[in-house]
Amino acid sequence: MTSINDPLTLPNGVTLRNRIVKSAMSEALADAYNNPSQALISLFAQWGAGGAGVIITGNTPVDRKHLEHAGNFVLDEHTDMRKVDALVAAGKSGGAAFLVQLAHAGRQTPEIVNPHPTSISDVRLDLPGYGKPAPLTEEQIPELLRKYAASAKIAQDAGFDGVEIHAAHGYLLSSSLSPRINTRTDRWGGAALENRARLLLEVVRAVRAAVEPGFIVAxxxxxxxxxxxxxxxEESVQVAVMLEAEGVDFIEISGGNFEEPKAYSHAKKSGSTQMREAYFLEYAAAIKDALSIPLMVTGGFRSASVMNAALENGKTDLIGMGRPFITEPGFAAKLLSGEIGRAPAVEETFPPADELPRGAVLSWFCTQIARVGRKGQADLALPVVEGHEQYLAAIERVTQKWAAAQKL
Ligand SMILES: Cc1cc2nc3c(=O)[nH]c(=O)nc-3n(C[C@H](O)[C@H](O)[C@H](O)COP(=O)(O)O)c2cc1C
Structure with missing residues (x-):
């Protein structure tokens, strides 16, 4: 019987101590120079002590002109490595493997950060606050690959155990896979999937070549x-197979993008548990069947029984969770020991997303991330709309400070 308590050995020989992974969640806690702040370090100290087998940082852009927001922490030659050392020590303090999520926001870079971000094409994001993108030129591609490789190498030298390359949720590498957004007619785009997947595969190749074999690349x-x-x-299954051939250690499955935000669904308390939870699990089944490398599925898992059944039935090898780690940073140890049977699911008490302002649930959790980092715990009594408004005000402050620092 495979369970959440079982270790897992990855293709590169690294053994993860259990099957629970803290998935990437953008923290917005970097300082004005995009270095880790004390609050970010404290947040990861709590997650590090919390029992998960793997901890993945939030969106960590490889290019300062393509932040997902001004509060991202960045790993490049300008980063203050003493602060990164403290972050690594915090994340690894309890024995989890600690991964950085490498990203490039592409057309989902806010206008205030970059009014004309580089994207795979000039197809603009259909939301306010995002500028008209400029298509990546053939000449810019080697520099982009170098940036991914450089961030991965810096991560390895700093003591991280690996990187996760973010090719989901509509950012550059994800948009490159989409025939709707990638309208190019050269070898980096168009109807043929192998062209749309080329950028992602080249990024994986560049990263793999820059690091030791024992460094995890997901x-x-x-x-x-x-x-x-x-x-x-159907195309997702094919890309997963291409990634396996490039020596990727595991693939995490999610879904959607800014225009179609499907990654953070939340269900009401009523309804069948099995159906409400793990909303990408059925999609992942076809991907799992096509792969021999481990698969991680993230989105909605809350009950230990549902997690163990998914592992036992071979539907996934790793269980990714996000929001429960904000509500209670140490819940994983309790779930693993059997002290609790369910991860915290405060979002189930919220009104349905379509009755709330756009993005309200996500930004409520962003407010709580900052609270956990600064004060050591979430404020579960905070109303959703208030948490949402607090986040909008906080990100505005972070952006102003960041903009002021850029002019120095
Ligand atoms: C506040 C917040 C920030 C997130 N930021 C990221 C991110 O930076 N990168 C990413 O891949 N996913 C991000 N996600 C998505 C989570 O990794 C995860 O896929 C999603 O929350 C669904 O899992 P859950 O139902 O266990 O929360 C974020 C989710 C939340 C709630």
């Missing part, structure tokens, strides 16, 4: 964009 991939004419499930 990829987060959409099971589907859930958009008409977008990257679909």
């Amino acid at each position: 990829v987060k991939l959409n099971s589907s964009d859930f958009q008409k004419g977008g990257f679909d499930h």
Whole structure:
């Protein structure tokens, strides 16, 4: 019987101590120079002590012109490595493997950070606050690959155990996979999937070549964009197979993007547990069947029984969770010991997403991340809309400080 308590050995020989992974969650806690702040370090100290087998940082851009927001922490030649050393020590303090999620926001870079971000094409994001992108030129591609490789090497030298390349949720590498967004006609785009997947595969190759074999290289991939004419499930299975051939150690499955935010669904308390939880698990099944490397599925897992059944039935090898780690940073140890049977699921008490302002649930959790980092615990009594408004104000402050620092 495979369970959440079982270790897992990855293709590169590294053994993870259990099957629970803290998935990437953007923290917005970097200082104005995009270095780790004390609050970020404290946040990871709590997650580090919390019992998970693997901890993955939030969106960590490889390029300062393509932040997902001004509060991202960045790993490049300008980073203050003493602060990164403290972050690594915090994340690894309890024995988890600690991974950095390498990203490039592409057309999902906010206008205030970059009014004309580089994307795979000039197709603009259909949301306010994002500028008209400029298509990546052939000449810019080697520099982009160098940036991914350099961040991965810096991560390895700093003591991280690996990287996860973010190719989900509509950022550059994810948008490159989408026929709806990648309208190029050269070898980096168009109808042929092998062209749309080329950038992601080249990034993986550049990263793999820059690090030791024992350094974990994972990829987060959409099971589907859930958009008409977008990257679909069938293509996702094919890309997963291509990634396996590039020596990736595991693939994490999620879905959606900014226009179709499917990654953070939340269910009401009623309804069947099995159906409500793990909303990408059925999509992941076809991917799992096509692969021999481990698969991680993230999104909605809450009950130990559902997690153990998914592992036992071979539907996934790793269980990714996000929001429970904000509500209670140490819940994983209790779930693993059997002290609790369910991860905290405060979002189940929220009104349905379509009755709330756009993005409210996500930004409530962002407010709580900052609270855990600064004060040591979430404020579960905070109303959703208030948490949402607090985040909008906080990100505005972070952005102003960041903008002021850019002018120095
Ligand atoms: C506040 C917040 C920030 C997130 N930031 C990221 C991110 O930076 N990168 C990423 O791949 N996913 C991000 N996610 C998605 C989570 O990794 C995860 O896929 C999602 O929360 C679903 O899992 P859950 O139901 O266990 O929360 C974020 C989710 C939340 C709630």
